[in-house]
Amino acid sequence: MKPTMTKIPLLERLKTGKPLLGDGAMGTLLHGRGNLPINDCFEALNLSDPVLVAQIHREYVQAGADLLETNSFGANRLKLAQYGYAEQVEAINRAAVRLARQAAQGHEGVYVVASVGPLGVPIKPYGRLPKPEARALFRQQLSALAEADAFLLETFTDHGELLEAVAAAREVDADKPIIAQMTFGGDDRTALGYLPGRVADELSNADVDVIGVNCSGGPAQIQRILEMMYNSVPDALYSAMPNAGFPEAVGGRVLYPASADYFADAALTLHGIGAGIIGGCCGTTPAHISAMRAALDNPDQPVPTVQVLETPDPEVTTGPEQPTELAYRLANKQFTVTVEMTPPRSYNLEKLVSAGSLLRDAGAHLIDVADSPAAKMRMSPWAVCQVLQSEVGLEAILHFPTRGRNVLRVQGDLLAAHAIGLRNLFVTMGDPTKIGDYPEAMDTTDIVPSKLIDTICNGMNAGQDLAGNSIGRPTSFTVGCALNMFADDLDRELRVLEKKLNAGADFALGQAVFQPEKIEAFHAAYEERNGEPFTLPVLMGIMPLYSLKQARFLHNEVPGIHIPDGIFKRLEDAGDDAPAEGVKIAQEILRAVKDRVQGAYIIPALGRYHLAAEVIDAVRIPTTA
Numbered sequence: 001m002k003p004t005m006t007k008i009p010l011l012e013r014l015k016t017g018k019p020l021l022g023d024g025a026m027g028t029l030l031h032g033r034g035n036l037p038i039n040d041c042f043e044a045l046n047l048s049d050p051v052l053v054a055q056i057h058r059e060y061v062q063a064g065a066d067l068l069e070t071n072s073f074g075a076n077r078l079k080l081a082q083y084g085y086a087e088q089v090e091a092i093n094r095a096a097v098r099l100a101r102q103a104a105q106g107h108e109g110v111y112v113v114a115s116v117g118p119l120g121v122p123i124k125p126y127g128r129l130p131k132p133e134a135r136a137l138f139r140q141q142l143s144a145l146a147e148a149d150a151f152l153l154e155t156f157t158d159h160g161e162l163l164e165a166v167a168a169a170r171e172v173d174a175d176k177p178i179i180a181q182m183t184f185g186g187d188d189r190t191a192l193g194y195l196p197g198r199v200a201d202e203l204s205n206a207d208v209d210v211i212g213v214n215c216s217g218g219p220a221q222i223q224r225i226l227e228m229m230y231n232s233v234p235d236a237l238y239s240a241m242p243n244a245g246f247p248e249a250v251g252g253r254v255l256y257p258a259s260a261d262y263f264a265d266a267a268l269t270l271h272g273i274g275a276g277i278i279g280g281c282c283g284t285t286p287a288h289i290s291a292m293r294a295a296l297d298n299p300d301q302p303v304p305t306v307q308v309l310e311t312p313d314p315e316v317t318t319g320p321e322q323p324t325e326l327a328y329r330l331a332n333k334q335f336t337v338t339v340e341m342t343p344p345r346s347y348n349l350e351k352l353v354s355a356g357s358l359l360r361d362a363g364a365h366l367i368d369v370a371d372s373p374a375a376k377m378r379m380s381p382w383a384v385c386q387v388l389q390s391e392v393g394l395e396a397i398l399h400f401p402t403r404g405r406n407v408l409r410v411q412g413d414l415l416a417a418h419a420i421g422l423r424n425l426f427v428t429m430g431d432p433t434k435i436g437d438y439p440e441a442m443d444t445t446d447i448v449p450s451k452l453i454d455t456i457c458n459g460m461n462a463g464q465d466l467a468g469n470s471i472g473r474p475t476s477f478t479v480g481c482a483l484n485m486f487a488d489d490l491d492r493e494l495r496v497l498e499k500k501l502n503a504g505a506d507f508a509l510g511q512a513v514f515q516p517e518k519i520e521a522f523h524a525a526y527e528e529r530n531g532e533p534f535t536l537p538v539l540m541g542i543m544p545l546y547s548l549k550q551a552r553f554l555h556n557e558v559p560g561i562h563i564p565d566g567i568f569k570r571l572e573d574a575g576d577d578a579p580a581e582g583v584k585i586a587q588e589i590l591r592a593v594k595d596r597v598q599g600a601y602i603i604p605a606l607g608r609y610h611l612a613a614e615v616i617d618a619v620r621i622p623t624t625a
Helices: 010-014 027-033 042-048 050-063 077-081 086-104 131-144 159-172 196-205 219-232 260-273 286-297 325-331 350-362 381-391 407-419 449-462 490-503 518-530 548-557 565-593 609-620
Strands: 067-069 111-116 150-156 178-182 210-215 237-242 248-250 253-255 275-278 336-341 366-369 395-401 424-428 478-483 507-512 538-542 599-602
Touching: 027 042, 027 050, 042 050, 042 086, 050 067, 050 086, 050 286, 067 086, 077 086, 077 131, 086 111, 086 131, 111 131, 131 159, 150 159, 150 210, 159 178, 159 196, 178 196, 178 237, 196 210, 196 219, 210 219, 210 275, 219 237, 219 260, 237 260, 260 275, 260 286, 325 336, 325 395, 325 478, 336 350, 336 609, 350 381, 350 609, 366 381, 381 395, 381 407, 395 407, 407 449, 424 449, 449 478, 449 490, 478 490, 490 518, 538 565, 548 565, 565 599, 565 609, 599 609
Parallel strands: 067 111, 111 150, 150 178, 178 210, 210 237, 237 275, 336 366, 336 599, 366 395, 395 424, 424 478, 478 507, 507 538, 538 599
Antiparallel strands: 248 253
């Protein structure tokens, strides 16, 4: 009877200095052999065609692989749901481990590692998915893969998401080795702008067992990235799994150019840099792995001595854009005061800058800048926002109407806004040109607010334009929508709001309130319709009235604004002191709503910014008994 051999634990095996050889691509071979579209659900084949999956595993074992990756890269609940397999997460992942184990049977030196990729949805603060939900999704998948020898977290473009996956892996099994691999763009940065040195440093601090890089470009780029990682954390264990060059589409197939012989040389170089695990990613085949095995095992083929130079990792402390002040305040549930400012009709901004300084000193946290309110010709709000941010020191919220712009202009304007540091947006339809200075001006609308919010939150903030083309580094906008809690047709308002919430809106600017008690009616209607409480942060509109005439105009001619008779009476009784009485009324309203919303959106009329400054006192100065 043949004695049973005890397999040395994976990390102990790595510390011997002899590299472990991983396998190559799974998806590439399934795509080629199964006549499947490249975007099909390959993981489902663990159940529907296990013979094909097992055969590919066996071919990699025969080629000399020491590590077999389970066919589970995209087998998380979110990705599987796209193909109708959301309820089969456990079955698909358990089958993935079983098939790899069967292929490794009889080969005691072969380890099975559980492949886990990104969720496919950006996580906060750059996407919509909350971090706790992301971790729970990873934990669900990893729990079903727990019988593997190690967890392989690979092809992550956001190292923040990778850290959530690492945390989930530790929760599932604190002792199981974790191999954590990032992927990088052609500029040797992650999609969010992080350089390899910083990624390696943060993964090291997260107590990852093996730090790695995979996918990206071909071996040449992987070598550069591995060198930068090694420079940052020279004592770590490393893995490297390059693609077989850049893919080409030929006759409906995706082909990769790098030859097996090229990969054999690359294996030696990567080992010389310090990689303890070497394998292949997209486009690599059993032939590539066999050539790498022969090169690594050939005693007459010396491993090249690679001198890793101590070159600094430029901008190593510069990662993706930090969340805006607005995003930070919203996330931390801090009451936030913003004041709307109207651009001038000229190019002179001195008065506006002076008013901005007044509001800053009064206690405003941000400035809202309107875009052509009432369809009047005004200076571009881009310039006003940029000047106020740089000269006053308050972040701006750029009002971004969809009206009057085609989809090309919309997207170009968004990129321009981000480039000059304007990352807070209020998406709105905008006022029709027929009511303004130029009633015959173009008034087209290519995209409605809810769709634009979706384009920003789920497109540009994920690195893609409306057509799905890459824009390079993703944007990091915080996006607001309009909300009227006091609409006459509340059912319609809730239907429109649902679209904006589904699109990813981060906050809302509320219509001016004069009856705070109606906020509770809105919450009740929302909860009855949706079965859950309303949680979107709202900066409630607060409008300091300055005359009885203005109040009557708003009540009679502005949709959604209802002013009680008692307020008319107070303004009428105040006479010439109506502006002061209007401030007092606004302060009372602000105090009344302060515990029901997350902030105030103060809307002073006709440049009366001093009235807005006085209203802010309702937040800063407590009432006296």
